[in-house]
Amino acid sequence: xxxxxxxxxxxxxxxxxxxxxPAKPKDILxxxxxxxxxxxxxTMLLASTAGAMGMTCRVFVTFWGLQNFVKxxxxxxxxxxxxxxxxxxxRPGISHRKLSKMNFLGMGPWMxxxxxxQYKNPSPKELLEVAQSMGVEFIPCQMxxxxxxxxxxxLIDGMAEPVGAATVLGLMSEGSAPLFI
Amino acid sequence: xxxxxxxxTVDARGLNCPMPIVRTAxxxxxxxxxxxxxxxxxxxxxxxxxxxxxxxxxxxxxEQTADGGEFxxxxxxx
Numbered sequence: 692x693x694x695x696x697x698x699x700x701x702x703x704x705x706x707x708x709x710x711x712x713p714a715k716p717k718d719i720l721x722x723x724x725x726x727x728x729x730x731x732x733x734t735m736l737l738a739s740t741a742g743a744m745g746m747t748c749r750v751f752v753t754f755w756g757l758q759n760f761v762k763x764x765x766x767x768x769x770x771x772x773x774x775x776x777x778x779x780x781x782r783p784g785i786s787h788r789k790l791s792k793m794n795f796l797g798m799g800p801w802m803x804x805x806x807x808x809q810y811k812n813p814s815p816k817e818l819l820e821v822a823q824s825m826g827v828e829f830i831p832c833q834m835x836x837x838x839x840x841x842x843x844x845x846l847i848d849g850m851a852e853p854v855g856a857a858t859v860l861g862l863m864s865e866g867s868a869p870l871f872i
Numbered sequence: 873x874x875x876x877x878x879x880x881t882v883d884a885r886g887l888n889c890p891m892p893i894v895r896t897a898x899x900x901x902x903x904x905x906x907x908x909x910x911x912x913x914x915x916x917x918x919x920x921x922x923x924x925x926x927x928x929x930x931x932x933x934x935e936q937t938a939d940g941g942e943f944x945x946x947x948x949x950x
Contacts, residue, residue: 740893743898
């Protein structure tokens with residue numbers, strides 16, 4: 692067989708996108724692992740913007756990230772004394788996040804909130820609401836949900852069914868761009 | 873001001889990233905294909921952000937002007 696007769700491999704034979712036609716945006720998969728204010732802020736900012744860009748965006752919520760998605764008015768969560776003590780020492784809810792540095796017993800987050808208002812930057816809570824309205828899916832992690840003794844009722848409304856690591860890895864292998872925050 | 877007819881105006885003055893894009897996306901949702909929306913923003917980052925948004929969503933920027941710290945965009949829904 693001569694070179695000219697060699698069939699073009701299928702992956703290379705794919706036709707180029709029509710000029711002027713926008714490239715199909717890649718799906719975004721954010722793994723929200725952290726519970727600090729600045730990290731939940733970044734998560735919500737990217738998620739809401741992805742929603743506004745018409746991208747399919749999913750946020751897998753695990754470990755400390757789960758605390759961001761507990762209803763603000765919940766104070767103590769958990770089934771046993773250890774889980775209850777965890778929530779007592781670190782108050783759950785998106786409006787009660789601490790900074791990883793310069794927290795100063797809440798002075799840091801309070802000043803951040805003031806600055807954000809002054810510069811008309813939306814708060815993580817506002818961005819979360821925007822993201823949900825733009826179709827961003829928030830998926831809790833089944834395993835950590837149980838470990839922290841959280842129930843579906845502890846979490847904010849509109850969250851997806853809890854899943855495990857295999858689902859997340861499956862989405863990545865299908866081409867979702869992953870972000871670990 | 874816009875020189876083409878607009879169906880809707882989004883006043884995003886004073887809003888910062890990502891709110892001009894978010895407000896626009898929310899407004900565009902309610903429009904039919906081919907309808908236009910005018911956006912007025914003061915966020916200097918919005919110039920590049922709207923270019924990226926347009927490229928990703930396919931909604932076309934029909935007009936773009938800058939006037940004393942205000943940025944005007946007219947966008948047509950795909």
